Amino acid sequence: MTLRVLDLSRVLAGPVCSMMLGDMGADVIKVERPGEGDETRGWGPPFDPEGQSAYFLAINRNKKSIAADLSDARDRALVLDLISGADVVLDNFLSGSLERLGLDPAELLARNPDLIWCAISGFGQESTRPGYDFVVQAECGWMAITGEPDRAPMKVGVALADVIAGKDAAIAILGVALERADGPVPSEKRRINISLADSARAALVNVAQNVLVSGSDARRWGNAHPNLVPYQLFEATDRPFVIAVGSDGQWLACANALGLHDLAEDDALRTNAGRVKERDRLVSGMARRVKEMSAPHWIYRLQAAGVPCGLVRTVAEVLRDAEADPRTGVRPSVPGSVRFPPPKLDEHGQSIRTLGWRTFR
Secondary structure, three states: OEEEEOOOOOHHHHHHHHHHHHHHEEEEEEEEEEOOHHHHHHEEEEEEEEOHHHHHHOOOOOOOEEEEEOOHHHHHHHHHHHOOOOOOOEEEOOOOHHHHHHOOOHHHHOOOOOEEEEEEEEOOOOOOOOOOOOHHHHOOHHHHOOOOOOOOOOOOOOOHHHHHHHHHHHHHHHHHHHHOOOOOOOOOHHEEEEHOOOOOOOOHHHHHHHOOOOHOOOOOOOOOOOOOEEEEEEOOOOEEEEEEEEOOOHHHHHHHHHHHHHHHEEEEEOOHHHHOOOOHHHHHHHHHOOOOOHHHHHHHHHHHOOOOEEEEEOHHHHHHHEEEEEOOOEEEOOOOOOOOOOOOOOHHHHHHHHHHHHHHH
16 A cells, blocks of 8 residues: 655655655655745755755655645645545644644544644644754754764754654654554554654663763763774874774774784773773774874775774765765665655646646556
8 A cells, every 4th residue: 555645844854754755655745835835945055957955855855746825725625635635644833833724633633534643843742942953952962972072062964863853753654554554543643743852862872871870971972982992083194984893802803903912912901891991091002003004904904804994984975886866865765766856846736736646646
């Protein structure tokens, strides 16, 4: 069965969710405001030759677009009709906004017993605060643990709280859809609430658990790891690279590959707990050694010994080796395909108004 997804969301988390579902074969109709559409249509430069912003293009493939004014009675009736034929509605309106527009999710879930409604917010449905990734990163501990220890807190270079929330939403939707396939699902389970804050807190994973177990607050480690040594960035003669030792066996292989046989034979460093205790001594010894040769030289030796390592590559370098396109972005990270490019604003409006969901057939 093909899922029909009516996407009332905009900006990043919601569009990531609907794009993932579209990549996996869902029929997605993106409802946008007349005139300006999704805010990210204007988030540039860069813009492509047709005037589409790179930001919008990154997260809106495999969708069809219709412009509809939810405050207009005719457009609202159209959207309600699309909802009646949808499997999933996705929104990121501020709490209470849809109800004031005559689109009450609770009422629509009761009226459509198979409908799944997923709302994405910044701080939960009880909050009226707008959800911006930067603010969530600040308030949910991410910035406190990102950056160099002696420098200011730093955000992650991608709006990752939004991305994780979008993926959480897709997982939750598919979970309810699977349950629905086995029989009726009560409306309270078909109403999914995802917040950037909840997703960001859950994504602290081992960092949060360290605090819970130790009772001590987390801090910034720069490119090092609080629990593993050596697990960080090193500078070779030509460029930076990383070494990520995850086991005692890998440590012995690492030390020998680097020619640090004295460290390999040091009993104080044989276990990870010992290496954490001796972090400064071990890392300084490694740092002096790797500065003697190029990064490719060390990576060749480390990889031959089975030690996880890698160059610090630029985004352009990464994309040269990836299946990616200026119009449709990086290929799906889940099993799926790119069926059509991101839409122009209201590109499919007339077809959707005439055919409804049959516009996909």
